[in-house]
Amino acid sequence: MKVCRVIRIIGLLGIAVALLYSAKACAQRITVLTEHLPPFQLVQSEDIGGFATQIVNKVFEHAKVDYDLSHHQWSDAYQYTLKTPNTCLYSTIKTPEREPLFSWVGKITDLSTALYAKTDSDIQLSSLEDAKQYTVAVMKEDFFHQHLLSLGFVENENLYVSETYRTLTELLELPTRHIDLVIINAGHLPYRISQSQSLSDLKLVLDVDELHPDMYLACNLKTDAATLTSLHDSMKVLSERGEFERIEREWHKRQHLDN
Incomplete structure (x- = not known):
């Protein structure tokens, strides 16, 4: 199977241009888009890694489906997948609102996320409703952005929208922004701390069940039906074999040894 990869951070027009040139270079079947979100998707130099990426690669290889893989800002990747046939997206969260918008191929992993504040903050919360009296920063177009809007933020x-995770985790350091809380993936936080030690000065303020959703591989509704079936069947087989858990476990083990 021939796999081609386009590694760029570009907007919607750039995605279309890059994929047009890529299609000339190889027999493209499915366009796969993602974002930089360690440890799930980790962009380093000319490679997209992370354990979720390894799982997606394994699924496409098992299904014998050719694909292009590229990374972009989440809002661009989300909107492009929503509008473009034969395009898939990972890792995205399945919600009642999103369910009719995509073909949901299968679960990749789960996500542990919580609200954090600076350690010198006196904020105490017992529910997301309590957070409405503060300003909360979220990623544009992600599950938590949409979820907080549905709750009345x-x-x-009381809701600040960030384009990138890098900006999101730096907002608490900017007094002019008046950001009180950020929603951060617990798995992503150690990576961000390794990039900026000032972020170690954070404390968990609220962790609730609704902030622990599952993450999926999802595709545009007009994606080729036979391809979707092959991908779905491969995800089911590999998941039942325990391949996803093995990939995630071994990835974390390697990262621990490297550090």
């Missing part, structure tokens, strides 16, 4: 009032 209002952008530019």
Whole structure:
């Protein structure tokens, strides 16, 4: 199976241009988009790694489906997949609102996320409703952005929307932004701390069940039906074999040894 990869951070127009040139270079079947979100998706130099990427690679190889893989800002990748046939996206969260918008191929892993504040903050919360009296920063177009909007949070009032995770985790350091809380993936936090030690000065303020959703591989509704069936069947077989857990476990073990 021939696999081609386009490794760029570009907008929606750039995605289309890059994939047009890529299609000339190889027999493209499925376009796969993702974002830089360690440890799930880890972009380093000319490679997209991370254990979720390894799982997705394994699924496509098992299904014998050719694909292009590229990374972009999450909002661009999400919108492009929503509008473009034969395009898939990972790792994305399945919600009742999103369910009719995509073909959901299968679960990759789960996500442990919580609200964090600076350690010198006196904020105490017992529910997300309590957080409405503060300003919470989230990633644009991700599950938590949409979820907080559904709970009645209002952008530019008590909800600040960030384009990138790097910006998101730096917001608490900017007094002019008046950000009180950020929603951060617990698995992503150690990576961000390794990039900026100031982020170690954070404390967990609220951890609730609704902040622990599952993460999926999802595709545009007009993706080739036979391809979707092959991908779904491969995910089921590999998951039942325990391949996903093995990949994640071995990836974390290697990272621990490297550090």
